[in-house]
Amino acid sequence: MLEKLPNFIDTKRFTLQNCHLKGNVDLAEMSRLHDSLYNQDGTVEIDWHFTINEQHRPIITGNIQTTLNVLCQRCLQVMSLPIETKVALIILNNEDQEVPDNYEALILTNPETSLYNMIEDELLLALPIVSYHTDCSSNQYKTLKADPEDLKPNPFKILENLKN
Numbered sequence: 119m120l121e122k123l124p125n126f127i128d129t130k131r132f133t134l135q136n137c138h139l140k141g142n143v144d145l146a147e148m149s150r151l152h153d154s155l156y157n158q159d160g161t162v163e164i165d166w167h168f169t170i171n172e173q174h175r176p177i178i179t180g181n182i183q184t185t186l187n188v189l190c191q192r193c194l195q196v197m198s199l200p201i202e203t204k205v206a207l208i209i210l211n212n213e214d215q216e217v218p219d220n221y222e223a224l225i226l227t228n229p230e231t232s233l234y235n236m237i238e239d240e241l242l243l244a245l246p247i248v249s250y251h252t253d254c255s256s257n258q259y260k261t262l263k264a265d266p267e268d269l270k271p272n273p274f275k276i277l278e279n280l281k282n
């Protein structure tokens with residue numbers, strides 16, 4: 119069982135102390151994500167390393183893993199959407215600092231940062247625009263099911279026959 123993570127952390131101090139943060143957060147804590155979800159069941163697991171890189175800059179690297187319950191946009195049934203994404207953040211004091219390749223900027227104005235917000239931002243980026251079952255049965259369903267309208271005699275067809 120992974121440990122539940124605190125929300126507010128001193129990110130810069132964590133990088134100076136080479137902290138390793140591993141644990142989970144309830145999806146229910148991430149309100150901006152709720153509109154994209156069928157429900158808020160489940161947790162997000164993270165495994166993050168806070169450190170100072172060779173260029174003496176504070177960074178966070180690691181990964182995020184979760185399974186979201188979303189609606190398939192083809193059949194509108196609930197489906198599990200596993201998400202696994204890598205994180206590579208460089209901590210900046212302001213927007214003017216340059217961001218090296220392979221890093222995303224994390225601008226911190228306060229020493230205390232919401233870890234949940236950081237995780238939620240990463241999940242929002244990783245979320246596909248539309249989700250659907252890879253083997254969605256909705257297409258199959260349509261071809262197998264006879265449309266009752268097809269079975270009724272078409273009144274226009276009958277008129278056409280009368281005209282002839």
Ligand SMILES: [Zn+2]
Pocket residue numbers: 190191192193194195250251254255256
């Ligand atoms: Zn589906």
